[in-house]
Amino acid sequence: MFKNKEEFKTEFTKRIIEGYGRPLKEAHITEKFMVLEKLIRDQAAINWALTKEEVQDSQQKQMTYFSMEFLIGRLLVNNMMNLGVYDIVKEGLADLDINIHELEELESDPGLGNGGLGRLAACFMDSLASLSMPGHGNTLRYQYGLFKQKIVDGYQTEIPDQWMSIGNMWEIRKPKHAVDVRFWGKVIWDDSTGRFKHVDAECIRAVPYDMPIIGNETTVTNTLRLWDAEVSTNIPTNKDFRQYSQEVNEICQNLYPDDSTLAGRTLRLKQQYFFVSAGLQALIKSHLRTYKTLDNFHEKNVIQLNDTHPVLAIPELMRLLIDEHDYDWEDAWDIVSHTMAYTNHTILSEALEKWPIDTMRALLPRVYMMIEEINRRFIGYVKEHVSNPDEVFNHVLIIKDGQVHMAHLAIVGSFSVNGVARLHTDILIHQEMKAFAELYPTKFNNKTNGITHRRWLAYANPQLKELLHDTIGDHWIKEPDELEKLMAYVDDPDIQKRFMQVKRDRKRILARYIQKNNGILVNVDSIFDIQVKRLHAYKRQLLNVLHIIYLYQEMKRNPEFRIYPRTFIFGAKAAPAYFFAKKVIKLINSVADVVNSDPETSDYLKVVFLENYGVTLAEMIMPAADVSEQISTAGKEASGTGNMKFMMNGALTLGTLDGANVEIHERVGDDYCEIFGLTAKEVDSLRQSGQYNAWDYYNNNIKLKFVVDSLVDGSWSASREEFRIIFEELMNYNDEYFLLADFDSYIKAQQDVEKRYLDKSAWAKMCLINIAKSGFFSSDRTIKQYADEIWHIQPVKK
Structure with missing residues (x-):
């Protein structure tokens, strides 16, 4: 292993010449990137061989x-961090007039x-x-x-x-x-x-x-x-x-x-x-x-x-x-x-x-x-x-x-x-x-x-990592249960203020990405309400959209109705043959087009769909979230791990008692997460009884009726048939995942989230408690x- 930046620079320069027959100054950026990856891999190869030998011998x-x-x-940063050579490489490349971040961005x-x-x-x-x-x-x-x-x-x-x-x-x-x-x-x-x-x-x-x-x-x-x-x-x-x-x-x-x-x-x-x-x-x-x-x-x-x-x-x-x-x-x-x-x-x-x-x-x-x-x-x-x-x-x-x-x-x-x-x-x-x-x-x-807290906290959120180091030291990277020590600081006004600044910094990073890739200017002081996961009916991205439609309709209908500024962010892929899921993506984007361009509401309400959601994008999204949307029909989500990543980065879980949400709720309590909706037993009882009727909810809730009707009245598309399949799934196929049953509860939960956010000290404390209690959800414990x-x-x- 190269022990300092001088050894690294010598080896890196030598490999450029050996690999491509040209001096460093003439090497293409992709050649520099590939040499760096192979160099790091080769640095690991000695330990790789010794590990195999040790296991075999014993x-x-x-x-x-x-x-x-x-x-x-992406593996480049993760591997350099795990090997403990990231700073050496960064400084060595800088001496060679190479920005390490430009190389990092080349990795797929x-x-x-x-x-x-x-x-x-x-x-x-x-x-x-x-x-x-x-x-x-x-x-x-x-x-x-x-x-x-x-x-x-x-x-x-x-x-x-x-x-x-x-x-x-x-x-x-x-x-x-x-x-x-x-x-x-x-x-x-x-x-x-x-x-x-x-x-x-x-x-x-x-x-x-x-x-x-x-x-x-x-x-x-x-x-x-x-x-x-x-x-x-x-x-x-x-x-x-x-x-x-x-x-x-x-x-x-x-x-x-x-x-x-x-x-x-x-x-x-x-x-x-x-x-x-x-x-x-x-x-x-x-x-x-x-x-x-x-x-x-x-x-x-x-x-x-x-x-x-x-x-x-x-x-x-x-x-x-x-x-x-x-x-x-x-x-x-x-x-x-x-x-x-x-x-x-x-x-x-x-x-x-x-x-x-x-x-x-x-x-x-x-x-x-x-x-x-x-x-x-x-x-x-x-x-x-x-x-x-x-x-x-x-x-x-x-x-x-x-x-x-x-x-x-x-x-x-x-x-x-x-x-x-x-x-x-x-x-x-x-x-x-x-x-x-x-x-x-x-x-x-x-x-x-569980999730690896090294990638999803220490590496993905260096600003929060620095705050934790200054507060509780760095032993939590090896022993994630040590995050519990943060509980001693959750009421500290200085720590609260510093955390809120960390969060704002991370929101600014995501906002720049949104402006560059979506052309949408979002308010970094708004509540970043985020749902990113595979698009499936049971995960209920549609319930999230119905709530956004409700907010928009209320703002248009009642000039006195105001909300604290909200930015709703989605990321999801639908299976290519999953027609319903792809229609939900279209609906999200259609609602976004209307809402974001309406001068009467756009200062308060923005909707963003980030294309091609994956690990690298998630590493930018998770640290920026204020609200973690985990709203699957109770009893349907086996566990979820996005909920853990959001929690570990200091976001409020807004969710049903489903999957690992149950265990998050147990660890932080009612005061530090927002739970709504039917329980798994209630869902099962409704399904077994055969008494659930979507039309009863539709006919007895005028605001819900307006929301559902908007799917087929031309509100979001010139064609009233564009979102007919979504209307049919809810009404004529009897709402298999109980969105209408949970609609009112979800609206109330969202209102409670807003009230919580207005008290910045209480919000910061809540986020810090979530971080402190997240050590249990490290994959180290699971393994x-x-x-x-x-x-x-x-x-x-x-």
């Missing part, structure tokens, strides 16, 4: 996190994820390394990621996210660890071996690209492995090579291909099996290099399945053990069922994956045979353990109604099943997965999500719980 148990997504965000957000699922995985990777735990990631090397969002005339349009346009200098290609993954074909019985054999298969080469996961103030460096698809040497003889090449390229082209067609669904299943099979083959090879037997595979490896996408790991590991390593069923099942652990992230039925039998059997014939046998033996287990198996089967069968139920397979094949917030886990145990919880009472447990209670892994022995 024969430690390791965890591998199988996930379709790792939304890691890696297109390896979409939303909370992927960001959680990234936070977990950071915490594992920073806690010196041997834990690695396994996923696909997406060429384009999900999509880059552009807003054109208020509509979301999708263009390719070319995140690797100038390369990814963090990764190292490892062709010697490549493996073949097989699709299609058929399964025959081989008399000579007494085994089933998969023949006429289409082989695709899986090549790993490894990225270092650098811990904070530790030499431990873990690995994020990305699998890329390449043409195999075992090219199918019955396949047109051009068609084969196209099918190979499709596997890693995009995250979550459109599943509205059979071809799209098949490609998704291909992706899932591809990275699962490749990852398992690599783990087995690595294990055998050290131990020479797989008998202890489950004692030295644990695999965490992040949602249902990687659940094919269960039958695939069975296939590998039985077909390629000569295990009998019982011994193989003992290894598999003690290796796999499953995290459930949703109770939404549409998100609990189910695959048609015909599709799976054709694409993965031998794997499907394994699933059939797992299901057959599970049926026998149920018959042995319950008195009413026929009633139970309807809730637990793996293969049912012509489909393979992946969540059911995950529960049967894992030794641990966890939810991601206490309320979510309770719903799993007592409602959605009740039959399974009664069959396997010791499997279910809760692990409330310690996983390590102690599920994975049983220890810090790397040095």
Whole structure:
């Protein structure tokens, strides 16, 4: 590691010459950027190699996190900070007349994820390394990621996210660890071996690209492995090579291909099996290099399945053990069922994956045979353990109604099943997965999500970090529970005043971005009310918009109606085929066009939609928020992590008692968050009773009626049909997510927020208390719980 800026300058200048054959002064800015990234990666490589050697020599148990997504965000600053060289590099570059911030801005957000699922995985990777735990990631090397969002005339349009346009200098290609993954074909019985054999298969080469996961103030460096698809040497003889090449390229082209067609669904299943099979083959090879037997595979490896996408790991590991390593069923099942652990992230039925039998059997014939046998033996287990198996089967069968139920397979094949917030886990145990919880009472447990406080507070908000350092020291970066020490200062007028200045500084940074990118001038002294997350009906961005419409209508109808200036900020991507969600984006932008250009209201009310919401943009947004909108229908959000990021940066949570909001509320109390709306039990009771009627709310609340009618009366579009689908969802499809039921409660909560904000001292105290109580929501705490209670892994022995 370079020890000072002089050593850095020498090495940096030397690499420019070696890499591009030109002196530093003639190097292009992209060349400087790529050299810097590779230099930092190489600085980490020594610790990376030593970590692998230490784990192997001490024969430690390791965890591998199988996930379709790792939304890691930009890595340059994060890695330099974790290595402790950021200031050295910054000063060295300045001496060379290079602005480090100009280089930072060239880095793209890696297109390896979409939303909370992927960001959680990234936070977990950071915490594992920073806690010196041997834990690695396994996923696909997406060429384009999900999509880059552009807003054109208020509509979301999708263009390719070319995140690797100038390369990814963090990764190292490892062709010697490549493996073949097989699709299609058929399964025959081989008399000579007494085994089933998969023949006429289409082989695709899986090549790993490894990225270092650098811990904070530790030499431990873990690995994020990305699998890329390449043409195999075992090219199918019955396949047109051009068609084969196209099918190979499709596997890693995009995250979550459109599943509205059979071809799209098949490609998704291909992706899932591809990275699962490749990852398992690599783990087995690595294990055998050290131990020479797989008998202890489950004692030295644990695999965490992040949602249902990687659940094919269960039958695939069975296939590998039985077909390629000569295990009998019982011994193989003992290894598999003690290796796999499953995290459930949703109770939404549409998100609990189910695959048609015909599709799976054709694409993965031998794997499907394994699933059939797992299901057959599970049926026998149920018959042995319950008195009413026929009633139970309807809730637990793996293969049912012509489909393979992946969540059911995950529960049967894992030794641990966890939810991601206490309320979510309770719903799993007592409602959605009740039959399974009664069959396997010791499997279910809760692990409330967390976020890495280093990225989301220390690095994203240096102004607040400085305030905390001056107040409580810097030990909280290593021990986030130390944030609790801030409680001793929440009533201090000087600290309150300084915090409000920090917040204003952060709002000014976001306001400049909004003016540059949206052409909207916003008041930095207004309340920044922010909702940023994936666009989905249950997250209820629409409820937020309905409230904005209510405010606008009241201001227009009643000249005496005034509000404290508010800036409502949205950021969200909608799935390309999710028509309703895309209409909500259009509605937000249409309302913004009217509200922002109205001279009677624009001084008090602004609406902003920030396009292409992602990690880097979130790092600017979170520190600037006054109000954190967490308004999902109670019982629908598994946890949420945006709520934690806002809280950690000193914002008021305005939300329902859903997901981790419940635990935020418990920690700060009624006085320091704003809770509204139906509870999960009330929602469930309304739904079960069948007595909910959206028209009753509409007909009995004149202000609500005006708001809803505006969707189809031409208020926001020249065409009265533009937002008809939204009106229909609310009224004629009976408001599935209870927006109308919570409308009045939400308005009152917003009025209470305004009253709170007018008392600046009380507001500052509230924000400081939220920061002080946010240490619990660090992913360091979550990872310690996983390590102690599920994975049983220890810090790397040095």
